[in-house]
Amino acid sequence: MADAKIPRQAIPKQTPKDRVKNFNEVALGYTPELAQLEAQRCIQCKKPFCIEGCPVEIDIPAFIKLIKEGDFEGALAKIRETNLLPGVCGRVCPQEEQCEKVCIMARRFEPVAIGRLERFVADWEIQQNKMDLPEIAPPTGHKVAVVGSGPGGLTVAADLAKLGHKVTLFEALHKPGGVLVYGIPEFRLPKAIVARECHILEEIGVDIRTDFVVGRTASVDELFEMEYEAVYLGLGAGLPWFMNIPGENLVGVYSANEYLTRINLMKAYKFPEYDTPIRVGDRVIVVGGGNVAMDSVRSSLRLGAKEAHIIYRRSRKEMPARNEEIENAEAEGVVFNFLVNPVRYIGNEQGRVKQVELLKMELGEPDASGRRRPVPIEGSEYIMDIDTVVVAIGNGANPLVPSSTPGLDTNKWGYIVADTETGKTTKKGVWAGGDIVTGAATVILAMGAGRKAANSIHEYLTTGEW
Amino acid sequence: MFKIVERERVNPVVNKFVIEAPIIAKKREPGQFVIFRLHEKGERIPITIADADPDAGTITVYVQELGKTTFQMGTMQAGDEIADVVGPLGNPTSIEKLSGEMFVIAGGVGAAEVLPIARKHKKIGNKVVAILGFRSKDIVILEDEFRSFADEVYITTDDGSYGREGFVTTELKEHLDKGRNIAEILAVGPAIMMKVVSDLTRHYKIKTMVSLNSIMIDATGMCGVCRVEVGGETRYACVHGPEFDGHKVNFDLLLKRLASFKEEEKISLERYQAAVGGEDG
Ligand SMILES: Cc1cc2nc3c(=O)[nH]c(=O)nc-3n(C[C@H](O)[C@H](O)[C@H](O)COP(=O)(O)OP(=O)(O)OC[C@H]3O[C@@H](n4cnc5c(N)ncnc54)[C@H](O)[C@@H]3O)c2cc1C
Ligand SMILES: Cc1cc2nc3c(=O)[nH]c(=O)nc-3n(C[C@H](O)[C@H](O)[C@H](O)COP(=O)(O)OP(=O)(O)OC[C@H]3O[C@@H](n4cnc5c(N)ncnc54)[C@H](O)[C@@H]3O)c2cc1C
Ligand code: SF4
Ligand code: SF4
Ligand code: FES
Numbered sequence: 001m002a003d004a005k006i007p008r009q010a011i012p013k014q015t016p017k018d019r020v021k022n023f024n025e026v027a028l029g030y031t032p033e034l035a036q037l038e039a040q041r042c043i044q045c046k047k048p049f050c051i052e053g054c055p056v057e058i059d060i061p062a063f064i065k066l067i068k069e070g071d072f073e074g075a076l077a078k079i080r081e082t083n084l085l086p087g088v089c090g091r092v093c094p095q096e097e098q099c100e101k102v103c104i105m106a107r108r109f110e111p112v113a114i115g116r117l118e119r120f121v122a123d124w125e126i127q128q129n130k131m132d133l134p135e136i137a138p139p140t141g142h143k144v145a146v147v148g149s150g151p152g153g154l155t156v157a158a159d160l161a162k163l164g165h166k167v168t169l170f171e172a173l174h175k176p177g178g179v180l181v182y183g184i185p186e187f188r189l190p191k192a193i194v195a196r197e198c199h200i201l202e203e204i205g206v207d208i209r210t211d212f213v214v215g216r217t218a219s220v221d222e223l224f225e226m227e228y229e230a231v232y233l234g235l236g237a238g239l240p241w242f243m244n245i246p247g248e249n250l251v252g253v254y255s256a257n258e259y260l261t262r263i264n265l266m267k268a269y270k271f272p273e274y275d276t277p278i279r280v281g282d283r284v285i286v287v288g289g290g291n292v293a294m295d296s297v298r299s300s301l302r303l304g305a306k307e308a309h310i311i312y313r314r315s316r317k318e319m320p321a322r323n324e325e326i327e328n329a330e331a332e333g334v335v336f337n338f339l340v341n342p343v344r345y346i347g348n349e350q351g352r353v354k355q356v357e358l359l360k361m362e363l364g365e366p367d368a369s370g371r372r373r374p375v376p377i378e379g380s381e382y383i384m385d386i387d388t389v390v391v392a393i394g395n396g397a398n399p400l401v402p403s404s405t406p407g408l409d410t411n412k413w414g415y416i417v418a419d420t421e422t423g424k425t426t427k428k429g430v431w432a433g434g435d436i437v438t439g440a441a442t443v444i445l446a447m448g449a450g451r452k453a454a455n456s457i458h459e460y461l462t463t464g465e466w
Numbered sequence: 467m468f469k470i471v472e473r474e475r476v477n478p479v480v481n482k483f484v485i486e487a488p489i490i491a492k493k494r495e496p497g498q499f500v501i502f503r504l505h506e507k508g509e510r511i512p513i514t515i516a517d518a519d520p521d522a523g524t525i526t527v528y529v530q531e532l533g534k535t536t537f538q539m540g541t542m543q544a545g546d547e548i549a550d551v552v553g554p555l556g557n558p559t560s561i562e563k564l565s566g567e568m569f570v571i572a573g574g575v576g577a578a579e580v581l582p583i584a585r586k587h588k589k590i591g592n593k594v595v596a597i598l599g600f601r602s603k604d605i606v607i608l609e610d611e612f613r614s615f616a617d618e619v620y621i622t623t624d625d626g627s628y629g630r631e632g633f634v635t636t637e638l639k640e641h642l643d644k645g646r647n648i649a650e651i652l653a654v655g656p657a658i659m660m661k662v663v664s665d666l667t668r669h670y671k672i673k674t675m676v677s678l679n680s681i682m683i684d685a686t687g688m689c690g691v692c693r694v695e696v697g698g699e700t701r702y703a704c705v706h707g708p709e710f711d712g713h714k715v716n717f718d719l720l721l722k723r724l725a726s727f728k729e730e731e732k733i734s735l736e737r738y739q740a741a742v743g744g745e746d747g
Contacts, residue, residue: 172686211550212489212552213552213555216553216686242690251722251723258690271734272733272737274508276509276510279726279730398688
């Protein structure tokens with residue numbers, strides 16, 4: 001049945017030369033023929049490791065078999081049994097660390113392209129102009145408030161709506177989707193896909209209330225007064241970190257959150273058709289080595305930067321960004337500066353950043369994360385001329401909800417304390433999950449946490465037991 | 467969508483809007499603001515809530531026309547709808563019974579921003595002195611409102627066309643030098659005006675709060691564009707403020723950051739004016 005002679009099918013992409021001139025998606029997706037060819041590579045393991053590698057345990061061999069047989073609709077239904085957002089996960093999951101890492105084919109050949117197949121069926125449905133709505137249980141009369149519309153909140157809302165509960169999804173921004181709309185760029189995750197998923201939620205009866213900041217517009221306790229019986233907090237990570245070095249508040253120094261929000265949510269790349277501006281200049285440096293840094297640096301090229309640099313204090317091996325995105329960035333002409341760290345920024349009379357002073361590093365002993373720790377090389381400072389800096393070194397926890405919610409405990413980093421199995425917080429009737437609990441993680445982990453919390457909330461609503 | 471129920475031009479550069487926003491109207495407290503996004507392609511701009519009617523479910527704001535978004539808002543009429551109104555945002559002003567007088571100092575449209583704060587001070591029994599500064603007579607706003615409750619009201623104009631000639635600090639200095647029992651000063655207006663007030667009162671060692679008008683996007687603490695330096699530390703005006711101790715604020719930095727997008731703002735405004743025929747609306 002499976003054919004080891006078939007190589008892993010590459011995904012057609014826009015050429016680097018073309019794609020740096022636009023914000024359209026880089027990967028074009030499999031054709032049905034390519035998908036069916038790739039599906040043939042799966043040997044339908046009796047004990048499929050791939051399922052264990054997927055945080056939401058999609059029945060991977062089953063959906064791949066259906067693709068092979070040409071039943072794309074059936075394949076999608078199979079995935080939807082456990083994953084609400086196949087079009088998103090197929091694109092942005094770190095598959096090489098999850099399902100594909102443990103695929104048996106990876107031992108002798110290359111892993112089956114599970115993620116690409118997953119996105120293929122999701123895209124196929126859109127092309128067919130189909131929208132299969134899940135079955136909804138009869139109304140239970142219970143009301144649930146979900147705060148934050150990132151992948152975690154979307155999952156909780158969908159799961160509970162399907163069970164017949166009345167769900168309101170509160171979102172601070174003017175569009176639902178969380179990081180999927182304001183963080184991850186169009187060229188990696190088209191916003192139409194996210195909008196479609198949110199639309200499905202509305203179709204199954206979820207009330208999406210944008211422009212509603214919990215902790216300001218209403219507190220968690222006030223949500224209970226509004227007769228919500230359970231509250232899920234999927235707030236995501238918040239306050240961006242800076243390095244606290246001189247010059248970081250100069251004009252032209254952005255947090256990655258600001259930079260990407262201007263571009264993605266506010267569409268600054270279409271300024272002045274859209275009102276929100278962004279200024280990029282000729283030379284951009286992005287400080288950091290994760291997905292956020294890759295998204296920022298690749299956006300810079302698309303906004304017309306002549307040079308876009310990654311400044312990372314460790315070596316390429318330690319970079320947390322997905323390999324595929326690092327390769328895309330390299331192909332697009334991003335310059336990688338490894339083993340360097342900024343020590344200060346220098347501005348002109350208008351307070352605009354002009355230069356950065358960088359310090360070279362070498363790798364020392366491994367640290368707590370197991371990665372070798374960067375150690376400064378004394379006297380190795382040098383200056384580089386720049387127009388723009390994007391600081392992409394992570395986010396802390398946003399204090400708005402914790403500080404306005406008595407009884408809700410946070411840990412020493414400000415993240416909300418929640419049970420890993422149920423998502424229950426220290427406050428009765430309140431659950432939490434995703435980045436606000438774990439710190440910055442992944443889309444699929446936020447969805448996994450949401451699924452567990454939804455089960456726990458359902459139990460609470462039906463039994464009344466906390 | 468949020469409906470405008472009333473719109474009035476109160477002077478050549480400022481419009482008053484009464485907007486339906488029932489939840490915000492109930493919840494807001496003096497010192498808080500909202501974010502507006504006028505339409506699908508619009509930017510997000512912060513505007514202080516000047517007044518609210520919880521029963522009618524409306525909030526009142528005063529918006530000065532400065533650039534594209536505020537000019538465009540100036541063309542909107544009663545019955546028109548604003549795509550997004552978010553709030554109330556920022557921390558409410560802390561208003562307590564004072565052992566001395568409360569001085570509120572406003573520059574231009576800042577008069578609308580201090581109005582609810584001054585009212586509440588009066589309501590809890592503080593003596594309220596208001597100094598309102600404007601460029602010239604034709605743009606004086608809210609004088610009658612202040613006179614209706616404040617203990618003393620002083621108007622200054624830069625050109626002397628009304629009230630006292632000079633800046634708010636000319637008036638304020640006189641009161642400071644008289645040795646009045648001033649417990650606290652709140653200054654709201656253009657950054658440069660808050661800076662000169664803070665510089666002046668520093669020598670008199672009188673507590674001076676300012677409401678910082680940095681550039682904002684989300685106003686929920688997520689993006690960091692609103693960051694200001696206070697006492698050498700970086701603070702986010704939207705979640706930690708907007709009010710800070712004026713004696714500790716790095717105004718020079720604020721002024722530079724406010725000018726971050728000067729060229730783009732100009733492009734945006736010129737393009738808009740060309741499209742609407744160059745006229746105001
Ligand atoms: C640029 C970037 C690239 C990334 N790339 C990847 C990738 O390739 N693969 C991957 O798996 N992960 C990636 N991630 C990480 C991933 O996006 C997050 O782990 C995931 O989105 C977390 O989901 P969440 O549900 O916890 O919250 P979020 O997606 O962060 O959403 C939280 C939502 O809650 C809202 N909110 C916050 N506070 C309030 C409040 N008080 N009231 C109302 N609403 C509120 C916010 O506005 C936001 O919309 C990336 C992240 C970024 C920033
Ligand atoms: C917390 C807060 C409360 C505010 N309350 C009010 C209010 O009640 N009434 C009111 O009229 N305005 C208020 N502002 C200022 C208002 O947000 C800006 O005037 C508005 O964003 C300008 O948008 P624009 O597109 O029309 O002009 P832009 O094109 O953005 O700017 C035009 C000119 O205004 C300057 N400018 C830009 N942003 C600001 C800013 N945030 N503050 C001051 N000047 C700025 C620019 O340097 C430029 O010269 C407040 C600002 C903050 C942060
Ligand atoms: S959801 Fe993510 S981990 Fe699971 S199968 Fe899909 S791509 Fe793999
Ligand atoms: S481990 Fe790989 S080959 Fe085996 S079932 Fe999963 S995808 Fe197919
Ligand atoms: S406006 Fe974005 S953090 Fe304050």
